Amino acid sequence: MPDSPTDGATTSRRPTEQSTPRAAHQWRIWFVIVPALIGVVLCAAGALLVTPTSDGGFPAYLCVIIGGWAVGFALVNALSAWPERWQWGGHVALALGAIALLASTTPLIRTLGSLPEPWPRSLSVVALGIPPAGGWVLITLLGRISGRFDRAAERRAAALAEPTWSGADRRPxxxxxxxxxxxxxxxxxxxxxxxxxxxxxxxxxxxxxxxxxxxxxxxxxxxxxxxxxxxxxxxxxxxxxxxxxxxxxxxxxxxxxxxxxxxxxxxxxxxxxxxxxxxxxxxxxxxxxxxxxxxxxxxxxxxxxxxxxxxxxxxxxxxxxxxxxxxxxxxxxxxxxxxxxxxxxxxxxxxxxxxxxx
Structure with a gap:
């Protein structure tokens, strides 16, 4: 599990307190703003692929799945601009919201069916992007928690004395x-x-x-x-x-x-x-x-x-x-x-x- 709110591929490039303002700004552009825009565009594309006679098929489904994940990826990365203690609070809040959305996805899709055409079919497809977005938020929170426990365990292990052989050389x-x-x-x-x-x-x-x-x-x-x-x-x-x-x-x-x-x-x-x-x-x-x-x-x-x-x-x-x-x-x-x-x-x-x- 990753020990930060992002995946392993981007962890080394996250801004730190020693990062220059320019480096932090560039990171936010490429790992927050760009993924968010791509996610919105893909979800919109998935909705536009839906017609009165077709639900868009696999292309629409693929667009909203990737788009939903991209939005979740951007939301988690956006927490990096906050102080460490606020990152935890923000991530927990995102996770609670994700759980609520995941639990209400099916009722939401049923509710959308009562809207006038062409909204029900298009918005129902967009709603399929909720699970990958919420799943990413929850997985990265688990990674953050796991990383905290791992670091604490490493500190405790380093403080423990390792058992050694004692006694006479011929009778250890x-x-x-x-x-x-x-x-x-x-x-x-x-x-x-x-x-x-x-x-x-x-x-x-x-x-x-x-x-x-x-x-x-x-x-x-x-x-x-x-x-x-x-x-x-x-x-x-x-x-x-x-x-x-x-x-x-x-x-x-x-x-x-x-x-x-x-x-x-x-x-x-x-x-x-x-x-x-x-x-x-x-x-x-x-x-x-x-x-x-x-x-x-x-x-x-x-x-x-x-x-x-x-x-x-x-x-x-x-x-x-x-x-x-x-x-x-x-x-x-x-x-x-x-x-x-x-x-x-x-x-x-x-x-x-x-x-x-x-």
């Missing part, structure tokens, strides 16, 4: 808050979330069909995200944090030690796979030996002492130990996976034991 460790899951429980949570989102979306569409289907397709997606997706995400966040507990991961010589309510020691040759993701909502580490599997989700879990909800990257010595124990690395989209090509049935495994971390 890290302590974080994590939610403990089995693989089956985590899969059930993900599948359940998908089912709930799908069911709630269907219910919302059925109950609000009369109003929802008047919105542009993209705005329907946005509405479902706000009223269905975000509450479900909040519920998942609550479930995950209800399992929050301090977890300490220690890389000892010959074994991986996990302290989470109880101590779990896994010799490296017994590990079938290790999954490590440092950042994002799915930041986690997974340890899968032959007899037990544990997943420790960190990315959605609230941390203490102002720390970021993430994991430190694996150190080179840790990677080497895993590889020397017979695990092969595969990295994709920020997720590092170590998997064993052949099952290991003994604690010692085959071949030489992995070297110490030092």
């Amino acid at each position: 460790e890290v302590t974080v808050n994590a939610a403990r899951f089995t693989t089956a429980a985590l899969t059930a949570l993900a599948v359940g979330a998908v089912v709930v989102v799908g069911a709630l979306s269907a219910v919302v569409v059925i109950v609000t069909e009369r109003w929802l289907l008047r919105l542009p397709p993209l705005m329907i997606v946005v509405a479902l995200g706000l009223f269905v997706g975000m509450p479900v995400y909040a519920a998942i966040w609550g479930v995950v944090n209800s399992r929050r507990l301090p977890v300490t991961l220690r890389w000892h010589t010959g074994a991986l030690v996990v302290d989470a309510e109880d101590r779990w020691t896994v010799p490296y040759p017994m590990i079938q796979s290790v999954i490590w993701r440092s950042q994002g909502d799915t930041a986690r580490f997974e340890v899968h030996p032959a007899t037990r599997s544990e997943t420790f989700l960190v990315g959605m879990v609230r941390q203490q002492n102002g720390k970021a909800s993430q994991l430190p990257p694996l150190m080179h010595r840790m990677r080497r130990v895993l590889e020397e124990s017979g695990l092969r690395p595969h990295e994709r989209r920020g997720t590092l996976r170590y998997t064993r090509s052949a099952p290991t049935n003994t604690v010692s495994g085959s071949g030489a034991p992995p070297s110490a971390l030092g």
